[in-house]
Amino acid sequence: MTEHERIPLAGVIGSPVAHSRSPFLHGYWLRRYGLKGAYIPMDIAQADLAEALQTLPKLGFVGLNVTIPHKESVLKLADIVTDRAALIGAANTLIFRQDGKIHADNTDGSGFIANLRQNAPMWAPAAGPAAVLGAGGAARAVIAALIEMGAPEIRVANRTRARAEALRSDFGAKVVVHEWVQAGQMLEDCATVVNTTSLGMTGKPAFKVPLTGLSAKAVVSDLVYTPLHTDFLEQAARAGATTVDGLGMLLHQAAPGFERWFGARPEVDEATRQAVLGA
Numbered sequence: 001m002t003e004h005e006r007i008p009l010a011g012v013i014g015s016p017v018a019h020s021r022s023p024f025l026h027g028y029w030l031r032r033y034g035l036k037g038a039y040i041p042m043d044i045a046q047a048d049l050a051e052a053l054q055t056l057p058k059l060g061f062v063g064l065n066v067t068i069p070h071k072e073s074v075l076k077l078a079d080i081v082t083d084r085a086a087l088i089g090a091a092n093t094l095i096f097r098q099d100g101k102i103h104a105d106n107t108d109g110s111g112f113i114a115n116l117r118q119n120a121p122m123w124a125p126a127a128g129p130a131a132v133l134g135a136g137g138a139a140r141a142v143i144a145a146l147i148e149m150g151a152p153e154i155r156v157a158n159r160t161r162a163r164a165e166a167l168r169s170d171f172g173a174k175v176v177v178h179e180w181v182q183a184g185q186m187l188e189d190c191a192t193v194v195n196t197t198s199l200g201m202t203g204k205p206a207f208k209v210p211l212t213g214l215s216a217k218a219v220v221s222d223l224v225y226t227p228l229h230t231d232f233l234e235q236a237a238r239a240g241a242t243t244v245d246g247l248g249m250l251l252h253q254a255a256p257g258f259e260r261w262f263g264a265r266p267e268v269d270e271a272t273r274q275a276v277l278g279a
């Protein structure tokens with residue numbers, strides 16, 4: 001290691017990665033807080049991942065965000081994996097420690113909770129069952145967080161039923177699997193309803209599941225944030241439910257990494273949202 005001062009570097013690794021909004025977000029926070037540092041997107045192939053994780057710390061990188069397809073593979077390459085990342089089976093935030101060890105965490109679940117707390121302050125996750133549409137990586141983070149928040153039951157429906165069944169074996173009997181074709185009916189009495197599928201995202205098929213049983217008391221969130229106002233959220237709003245878009249989750253999941261790498265806890269507020277939306 002050199003003796004002189006180094007500017008902390010961080011970035012997001014994935015493939016593809018050009019679509020990521022994270023560089024705009026971290027770039028905005030660096031400017032806003034007047035901090036030295038840089039954050040860049042890096043398209044890294046699976047075959048080069050291990051070498052990249054060895055080399056980047058030597059170049060001055062203090063950590064990384066991780067996106068598809070590396071979220072699972074980085075767990076095997078990290079020296080320290082938080083309990084929540086191990087439970088979820090994926091990491092989205094790496095810290096390159098000064099002792100040379102790689103620390104892997106998953107902040108998607110805490111980002112999801114912080115978004116709902118901020119935008120639906122009356123939300124009471126323990127007051128009733130939660131319904132989760134989808135059973136991919138994001139669903140695992142959301143389910144772990146909902147269980148931690150005291151949700152009494154997690155109803156899961158997924159196109160590929162076996163993936164939902166796997167969540168029950170990993171997260172326990174609180175997870176109750178429902179048929180995808182009848183997903184609308186599992187929403188009755190739910191305090192929380194979340195779309196964790198990619199349906200409704202720009203370029204993906206539309207979200208067409210009728211939200212038949214949805215109660216006006218439910219807090220409903222979509223993890224999809226392109227577009228911001230999805231058909232899923234519009235359907236929920238028509239039923240009188242409180243809706244929260246997915247952009248806040250993206251912003252909140254990024255905050256812990258920024259703080260560890262650059263030394264200031266960033267604020268997630270309207271100015272931050274606008275900086276990312278306008279990018």
Ligand code: NAP
Nearest residue numbers: 134135136137138139159160163196197198223246249250
């Ligand atoms: P993933 O692991 O690939 O899972 C995708 C999910 O979508 C699976 O449940 C999949 O069902 C379902 N799906 C895909 N196409 C479908 C179709 N045509 N009909 C029915 N179901 C379909 O992806 P992920 O990492 O969990 O991400 C899911 C979404 O969340 C993405 O849109 C991602 O951008 C978003 N996300 C947002 C944030 C945020 O901060 N707001 C964070 C993480 C993820 P099968 O199992 O049947 O394939």
